[in-house]
Amino acid sequence: MHTIIFDIGNVLIGWNPLLLYNKVFDTPEEAEWFVKNITHLDWNEEQDRGRPVAKATELLVAEHPKWEREIRMYYDRWTEHFSGAIPGTVEILKTLHAGGNYRLLALTNWSAELFPWARENFDFLELFEDIMVSGEVKMKKPEAEIFHHLAKVYDLGDFSGCLFIDDSLRNCAMARSLGLDTIRFENPEQLLQELKERGVKVELS
Known part of the structure; x- marks a missing residue:
């Protein structure tokens, strides 16, 4: 991965x-x-x-x-x-970033007008190599075109070696159909467990 x-x-x-x-x-x-x-x-x-x-x-x-x-x-x-940041997931993101073993990207359905507020208020978003915002590219999940656009922009090919994490069942279903491994997010503990099952190097302190 x-x-x-x-x-x-x-x-x-x-x-x-x-x-x-x-x-x-x-x-x-x-x-x-x-x-x-x-x-x-x-x-x-x-x-x-x-x-x-x-x-x-x-x-x-x-x-x-x-x-x-x-x-x-x-x-x-x-x-x-x-309701604010979800601390457990933020800690996972920080650990992955510190480890330096993976490219870290984000794909979010969010209004282009409103996303600057998130960037200003949640500094952990700076840990991503880049964030694709649906409102900026005029496409949205779960439509296939935004995933194809993601692959093209970040040179992800056929998505082999890529893992997608989302709380939406329909977004995960589309991602899987296009070749991504997926984790449907429920809570940070479940996410951590599923990452470890995939051999992802993430050890929280």
Whole structure:
């Protein structure tokens, strides 16, 4: 194995819009309904593909005017979606970087407008050789084209010797179909165990 590719959201940095909307709505059930049915994944992923957040907000407000106040909160209070770094995974990344045995890349679905905030607030992102941000390349996971683009940009060939780590089942399924070894991330302890099973040199202090 020569290259390890990390997802960022919910692998290295905790993200969940419910962290915001549980403050906004009276019950968890109301918050969950809103996130699932109004600010849903398909809408959010178009920003990951490069759609401007201002345009996305206006489109959704026009579709659901009853929820204008709550919709505008999505990006007005966007940083409240985050729970911070996931310490165990960050420690794994730091150990891999210190060992110097692998290329370390990241592939993230993230708005190009918003990703600078992550770079400013999480210095461990500097440990990656590079980060491919979906909103910057106008492609997103789990579409095959972003993986092909990744292979081309970083000269990864047919992905032999590459390991991809992501919390999404569908992203991992696409990656596997294209020749990547994959670990579906659940928690840092499980990740560490699966890395060791693959012979990855990672020894935490």
